[in-house]
Structures are given as structure tokens and as C-alpha cells.
Amino acid sequence: MTHSAPGPAETVLPAALDEAVHRCLVAGFAGTTTVPDPLKRLVDRGLGGVILFTRNVRDADQVRELTGALRELRPDLLIAIDNEGGGIGHLVAAGAPEVPGSWALGAADDPRLTAACADALAGHLLSLGITASYAPVADVQSRPENPIVRTRAFGSDPELVSRHLRAWIAATEARGVASCAKHFPGHGGTVTDSHHDLAVDPRPYDELDLAPFRAAIDAGVPLLMSAHVVFPALDPDRPATLSPRILSDLLRGELGFEGVLVSDALEMKAIADRYGEAAGARLALAAGADQVIVAVPDLDVTLACRDAVLDALRSGELAEERVTRAAERVRRLALRYAAPRRPDAVAGWDAEAGLTAARLAVRSGGPLPRPVPGAHVVDLFPAPHPALNWGGEDLLTAWRAIDPTATGTAVTGEPEDAGIVVEEVLRAAAGRPLVVAVCDAELYPWQRRLREALLTARPDALRVSTGLPEPGSAVCAHGRGRVNLRAAAEALTGRTG
Template sequence: MNIDELERLANGVLWPGFLGTTAPEWLQHELGRGLAGVVYFGQNLGPGLSDLSTEILTANPDALIGVDEEGGSVTRLEAVDGSTLPSAYQLGRLDDVAATKANGVEIARRVQAVGGNVALAPVADVNTDPRNPVIGARSFGSDEAVVARHTVAALEGIQGTGVAACVKHFPGHGDTHLDSHHDLPVITLDVDEFDRVHVEPFRAAVAAGVDAVMTAHIVVPAWGEQPATLNAHVLGMLREAGFEGVIITDALDMAAIRETVGLGGGAARALAAGADLLCIGNPTNPGDAAFPDQDERDFHAARNGIIAALRDGSLSRERVEEAAARVAALATKLRGESPNEGAEPLDLDPIVRRAISVTGALPAASDLHVLDARRRSTLAVDSAASYVSRTLAGDGACVRLDVTTASPDEQDAAVDAAHVASALPVILVDSPDTSAAQRELVERAAVRAPGAVVVNVGLAAREPLPLPTIEVGAASRISARLTREMLLGRTG
């Protein structure tokens, strides 16, 4: 095959992110040469997002346009002001599969409204490690039966409207305390337990006919030394379970891949292992170190890696053709679906309100002073997004406090400043069970500001806190608004 043929073959399995709110010239060119599609990230948002989708689909009518829209702490379509969708954790705590399915319909409606056709949701991970920095409230819970039934309900809601669902992150990213955006997690859990607990929701999703499954950059030593994304045995488990859809890699620009085998090497090895569609990643992830053309650089690195492997024989042409055929089959299926055009937005307030619980008696309040002690955001989870604290505080004061670096005197001063007669002190946390510093701040506040209230937007505290606590379960705008209404006594 000549270089043009090799590039076109590789294009059929590549799924890049890109910079800007219009399609750059290089992207339009590659879409015309069979590029599988694009993934939208926050930097692509703008008032003309649906026009951008039209531009992409004009260049390639079979393009898959993916949106990483989970709700709760992970949103792309509402990245500026915060999600108005419930989190998976809230839905799992509520344990109403009808509500979860309805939320899936709403996710799909929003994806379709901007011209997308693939929702990178739901998360099927069973979050059994409460220290997990990358999953947490993105999961339906720590019980595999709960996670399985809500995963199925969510994907049925999404796919029932003509959008493809992609469950993630196979074979399960829930039992780790490392973030694969920065490290390569190794899970040493007993393999039989791993299969019984963490793989089960994916089996349920396959049985329910899910269109796509996303891999995890995790190592399970009992199944080999390679991360699941590059592991033929692990990806083969999906095919053995009867999955005939598209296996999508998690982003190849994550450190677990980029800093081990490299983006190009990861692309080639993932294909060889059985992946079908390669998510290259978000070109803004390097931050200030990103080049102005980081998107194009990453795309070429991935494609060049595939071409090099095809030429040296480490990757067969037949394997790439098989992968491209699966991607094309999904595109054909989606083109034949009837979009849920004109569907009315779902009122999600009742669902989220039912998922929020209160421990202890809430004092009356006319104004709030929020002391935000949450963890820093990660590349995947905008845990410390300011829209949460701003929405919760309203017109009241809002102070950010990094409890990992602030001295005891500084923390005391912050608590004392919050303890003013005209406002209710609110301690905003997200990991009171696993962060000793957050719990110590709450205990300090219980002494210095005994009228204070804790708002926990992370996993529910297993050990009781010494102040009245609102267990929210999501760092989202809708949750912050409803919690504020609750504190001010404005709920119906």
C-alpha cells in the first residue's frame, strides 16, 4: 500500500479532539479522507456548536461526533456554568431505574441538539475504593448489582433516542486510588472477585446491546502486564462475552499511555490488542505546555504510529480493516436512526432533590457564607469548579481554602470569618472520609462555629460528622442550586 492508502486506512479508526470552535483546515482535510470523526471537549463549545457539527458532517457524513457528557461532575456541554444533570452516584443512591433511564434520554437529547451522535456515558465502574480520585461520584455506586441495573437503564435511555452509548471503563476502574491521567494504576484484587464485581456491569451492558465500550488504562496483573487498553486478553474478554460493537480506547494522551509506550505506540498496540476506535484525547490537557497546533501534532503522532506498525508487520492490515469496518457499521446504524427531534427538555429538579439527604437538623438561614475546602480538580473531574461554591453562596461570601496547605491558624481564621451573625457558615467538602484535613476542618468548625452546616458533594460520609450534613453526591450546578434552596427553606 502507498502512503495515501495507509493514511486513509488509519483515518478510519482515529477519533481526535481539536482546538477551536470551528473545524481547523487539517481536520476538514482528514474528514474528507475518511477520518472516523471527532470528540468534543470544553474548548469546542460556542453558540455555533450545532453549526460546527454540520460542518463536520458535511465533510464526512459518516463522522462519529462524540460528547463526554455524563452529568454531575463531568460535563462538556455545560463546562462553563456546571451540569444541570444528576450524577450517576445520585441516581444510584436514589435507585429508581426509571429516573436513570429518563436521564439517559435527556443526555441523548442534549447530545443530539448539538449535532452529536455518540454519548461517552454511562460509567459502568463499581467504585469500591472510596479514595478513587477519578471515578467517585461518576459511578452509580459500590454494589455491582446496583451499578449493573442502572448502567443498563442509562444506556437504554440513550440508545432509545438514536444516539450511541459508550459504557466505560472496561474492565473496571473502580478499585484504584490512582488517576490514570497521571499514573498507570495496578489493581491486585483477587481476579475472581474482580471478575464477579467489576466486570459484571459490562456483561450486563453487552447483554443489553450497548453500541460501544471504552477501555481503561489499568493493569490487572493476573491478566497480563499490559494495561487493558493494550491487552489482547482483556479486550478478548469482551468478544467472548458476545460483544460485537465498537471497542473505544480511553484517551491515548493520558500519562498511562503517553508516558509509557507513547501516543503512536499506544495507538498501534491498542489496535493490535483488539480496539477499534482510538480516542486521541483533549489537546488542551498539557496546559501551558501545549503547542498552538497540539491537536494536529497528536493526530499525526497516533496515525504515524499505526503506519509504522503496519509497515514493520507488528500490526496487520486485516486487523485495522476489521476495526474500521466496525466503526463504519456503527456510523451506518446511526445514520439510519430517527433523531428524537423536538423533544422537550426533562425537568430534572425532582430527581436530584430526591437524591439529596440530610443528617441532623438544619438551622434557619437567610444568607450563606461558604467555606470551600474541596480537593483540586483533575483532568477528568472538575471537583473544585467554582460554579458549585458560587451557586451555593449566591450573593453571600464564598472563600476557597486549601486545607492541605493552610496552617491551623489560617483555618481557624477562615472558620471565624464564616461565623458571622448575618450568615449561615457552610463547610463545602467532597471527601470527609478519606481526607483527614477535610474532616479536621469540620471538627474545628464544630467547636468554633457550632451553628455551621456541612455540604458534602462527594461520596456520602460513612463516619458521622459533628455538624448537620447535607449529602449531595455531585459537584454540579443543579445540585448546588437545590441545596441552597434547601438551606434557605425555599423548597416546595
């Protein structure tokens, strides 16, 4: 009787190689108090990291218990979170420090304040048992119509971005928290959000915004995150996350980065719709990534990515040496950052740094208008981005906290009947100063139409921008973090909270 040779799917890999594959994965999951059994099994086999989201956060004590439970399963498990500050954050319910976001820090342009804000965020993370932060954003806001970077960037000048990156990275490192510069080699020159589709940066090589990433590497940043963006000048065929030319030749070879390179989330449509998450995991690791993020809480997606990598190793499609080198980088990173440095003795941080920076940013635009207490405030803004977890804070709430006599209207997303909204606003604002705030109106024609209709009827109305600064604005908040909106309200009322 003869037996056929085992197929690739039946070949058992050495235990060390199986563990190396798992080290190359970062998994999202659901739950706030218990660790799902499939995640436990992944951790048992060597899972490199987990990424937390708002869905995992109820309050500070709960997060500490959750991170403690995860670390009991595996002490060298990296526990990470997106923690950019401003409107981008998942730890509001856990008492996150209020900082204004990168664009406002760049507008204030005081690297010491940037460092103080980064220190506050990192200290808070450390107090919760989280030791890796997927921040700061190293992208340069290069295209006015870019839909995803915008106020997440420190600015549109590469040198300004670079000096604030250096300040952020140094302050985070001083806390013993791993920072991550993203999204290599830059997402600011696109007109597409890679959460929704494949983005392309058509610029020639010498116009790409690589300088901030060079600055981050020189500053010793331990993590870089890749962009799901095609750069025809570098590789016309594949997005950076899947491109050996970009990840291996450019980042490792030319720029000399020796830290851990992590992919942006594989379920983003730029990857998932064209390649699938599982193929994306295999291709990213082959291209030079050290870890791939699967942020969705459905652990079956993570398992499918894991299995695709295992199968590629069995078939020889993916080189063992590529995975073992990646896993070794992750192991070294975990030795430095996985365990908090004395979490019971986290020193305090400057709780006022964020508001100070937000106020400076508001004043950076020039003279402020005369105060308008008792105004009717119209706040027009798009619905929160589902992947970034901006909480939808509105200017009226911040305004009324310091001027209870104010009234207002918050319009989140395009209204069904703009005419009715205009009539209601004009009626409510009769006899009051009128303030009309927009957020990135150049991207949202409905905001421009509403503002124009209101200004036609009330040419005395004050214009405010809460996204990127717009010409003609009396006040620019430089972002929609709570301290951004508070600083704008203070400037317009002449009061402080």
C-alpha cells in the first residue's frame, strides 16, 4: 500500500517558526472584562500584540484590569492603541488628558508644549498598562482636498512636522512607551481615504514628503506604520504596505530603519477589497513588514490571516528567514516596551498643557474679534469617521460651558431640507449675534451652501473654522478636540472656563 506525501496544509511547522508567525500579528477583539478564548489561543501560540479600541474601554480601572489579564497570559504581549490626541482617541471614558491634536500643536509651534502633550498622553497610557501608541502622525498635509490626514498632521511644512515629531517621540520614549510614526511614506498627498479605497500619490520622488520619516528615524522612533497608498514614483503596482521596493529597499535600505514596521489595518478597503486581508498579511510580511494589524473584533479574520502566512511558509511562497527576522524585531521591541515600567508609580503630567496649546493655536491666526456673548452658535460638521472614533463634540456645548446665555444649533451631516434649517436658525438668532462654524467645508458642499445662505441673510455673522483654517474666518480652532473647541469659544466670548 502506498501513501501520498502530505500536502502543504498538512505539514507541521517547527514550534519556533509557528511562534514567529504569531509574533507578527496584532489583533483587535471585542470585550471589556474577559479575553475571548480564540484570542487566548493566539496568545498561547505567541501573539505579538493586541490593539484596543473604544469598544474595549469602559473606565480606567476596567482598562487596567483588562491589560493586566492580557499580560498574565503573556508578559511580552504588546498592548497598543491609537492615541493621537485631539478628536482622535479611544480613552475618553478612561480619563484621557485633553490635548488639541497635531495641527493645533503645529500652529502653536512650541515643541516644548508638543512634548508636554505627548508626555501627558504617554503617562496616561502607562497608568492603564498600555505601552505602545500608534502615534504621532508623520504625514504632511500636502493636498488641500486630502480627506483623511488634515488636522491629524502637524502641518503642511515638512520641517515644522519634523521638529514636532522629534519632540513627541522623545517625550513618549522618556515615559517608556513605544511611539509609532505613521503612515510611511506619507498619506498627505492623496485625495482618497484608504479606509474606503486605494489611495494614490502621483508626485515624483523628489516631491514626496520623506523628510519627517527621516527625522523620526533619526530620533529613534521604535515603530513605523505603512500607508495603504500607491506611489507610482516608487512602485506603480502595489501600495506601500505590500511593496518590497518601498518597505525593504527604501525604508530599510536607503533610510536605514531598524525598528518594527507595522502595517496599517488590513481590513481597510484599500487592502481588503483588492487583495483580501489574508493575502494582504502574506504579501505585507513578504514585502518587509514585521507585524500586520487586523483591527476588526472578528477573530476569524485574524485567524485567516495567520493561516495564510502559515500556508505560504509551508509552500515556500514566503521565506522562513523573512518571518523569523520580523519576529526577532518584535521580540526585541517587546523586551523594551511590553511590560510597564513601575505602573504603580506613574508620575503626574501637565494637565493644562493641552489647553495652553489650543489657546496659542487660536491666537496664532492674528487679532481676535470683539467678544460676542449671548450668541446663537451654528456648528456644521460631518459625521464622525467610524474608524477614528471622534466623539462628535460640538462647539455649542463648549460655548455654553462658559456662556450659558448662548443658544445654538449643531448640524451633523447634510440635512434633508437645508431651507428649513436656515429658517429655523434665522428665527432663533433674531436679536442675537450669529456665529457660523464649519469643519472642512471645502470637502462638504452642503456646509458651504448653508453658510452662504446664512451669511446672505446675516452678513454680520462671524465665521469660524474648526477643521483646517479657512480664509475669512474670524477664529480658527485648528481641530475638533474638546480643548480646541473650548479655546475657540473662549476667544469668541472673551471668557475662560
